[in-house]
Amino acid sequence: xxxxxxxxxxxxxxxxLSVLLGCALADAGRRVGLVDRDPQRTATRWMQHNxxxxxxxxxxxxxxxxxxIDTPPRLESPEVQRSLAEADKVVxxxxxxxxxxxxxxxxxQVIRQHHPKQKAALLFNxxxxxxxxxxxxxxxxxxxxxxxxxxxxxxxxxxxxxMLLGWKALDAGAREEILQVALxxxxx
Ligand SMILES: Nc1ncnc2c1ncn2[C@@H]1O[C@H](COP(=O)(O)OP(=O)(O)OP(=O)(O)O)[C@@H](O)[C@H]1O
Ligand SMILES: [Mg+2]
Numbered sequence: 667x668x669x670x671x672x673x674x675x676x677x678x679x680x681x682x683l684s685v686l687l688g689c690a691l692a693d694a695g696r697r698v699g700l701v702d703r704d705p706q707r708t709a710t711r712w713m714q715h716n717x718x719x720x721x722x723x724x725x726x727x728x729x730x731x732x733x734x735i736d737t738p739p740r741l742e743s744p745e746v747q748r749s750l751a752e753a754d755k756v757v758x759x760x761x762x763x764x765x766x767x768x769x770x771x772x773x774x775q776v777i778r779q780h781h782p783k784q785k786a787a788l789l790f791n792x793x794x795x796x797x798x799x800x801x802x803x804x805x806x807x808x809x810x811x812x813x814x815x816x817x818x819x820x821x822x823x824x825x826x827x828x829m830l831l832g833w834k835a836l837d838a839g840a841r842e843e844i845l846q847v848a849l850x851x852x853x854x
Contacts, residue, residue, distance in 0.1 A: 668733045669851060670753035674741035674776070675769045678759045679791040681708045682825055683847075684736035685716075689833040690841070690848035692720030696731030699724030703745040704738040716832035732852065741776050750777060756786040757815075757851060762799045762806055771810045778811070787854055789847065790818035815854065817846045 671680040671687075681704070688698045698721045702709040713723050724733055735749045750756060756777055760770040770788070777786050788807050793800045800818075807814035819825075820843065827835040836844070 667731075667755065667852065668735065668753045669755045669757060670735040670737055670749045671757050671759055672737045672746060672749065672773060672777075673759050673770055674739055674746075674773045675760070675766060676739035678739075678761065678766070678770075679819070680704075680739075680759050681712070681736050682829060683757075683759055683789070683791060683819065684709055684734050685712050685718075686825065686828060686833070686836075686844050687848045687851065688721045688732075688734045689718050690845045691732050691734075691852070692718060693833070693841075694845065694848065696720070697728075698722075699728065699730040699733045701733060701735045701749075703749050704736055705745070706738070709736040712829065712832075718833055741773060746776075747780070750781050750784065754785065755851065755854070756781075756784055758786060758788050758812060759791050760788060761792045762790045762803055762818075764806070767806055767810055774811050785854065786812055787851075788812040788814045789851075790814060792821040793818045795820050815847065815850050817843070817850050819843060819847060 671684045692698045701724045737746050737749045760766050824836050824840050
């Protein structure tokens with residue numbers, strides 16, 4: 667199963683969630699490969715630095731339980747186009763802030779125009795659980811025309827620490843949150 671994380675907007679959390687969800691799937695027993703299509707190579711450097719168990723930079727010819735593609739923020743780039751074409755599932759990562767969602771709509775259009783049959787879902791990231799926006803995520807998703815995953819990812823400092831220290835920087839609650847999202851992505 668090939669899963670691409672995308673959004674034409676920079677800073678949505680594509681790389682953070684690519685590596686954390688890969689770790690979660692590896693923790694759940696799958697062998698996971700990462701394809702880093704962003705020329706900035708943040709995910710590659712993260713993998714080299716952290717060397718997570720069961721999760722590696724994807725090598726041709728290996729039969730992975732899941733392959734994750736991290737994409738750059740430029741929708742028109744050949745890297746994004748190629749990633750969308752190869753993916754079985756596309757996960758559009760966006761904050762629930764209306765301003766961010768409007769820009770995410772461009773990404774939905776690209777997916778729908780070029781890959782009308784593609785399985786795609788919206789993953790809300792950086793959700794602040796006590797806020798009004800967090801209470802009503804479904805109508806926000808409806809506005810941009812993609813189904814939202816039931817689970818979302820909250821804004822936590824530990825996810826930023828994890829970019830430095832890896833999966834072990836997460837407490838049990840954060841790991842559980844990421845694992846729930848990972849399992850939903852596998853099954854939607
Ligand atoms: N759930 C979260 N909680 C807290 N911080 C987060 C969360 N998700 C992402 N961030 C932070 O937001 C910033 C952008 O994240 P990230 O680099 O993953 O985005 P990106 O979509 O890959 O960006 P780019 O388009 O530039 O590649 C980083 O500083 C990251 O630590
Ligand atoms: Mg990135």
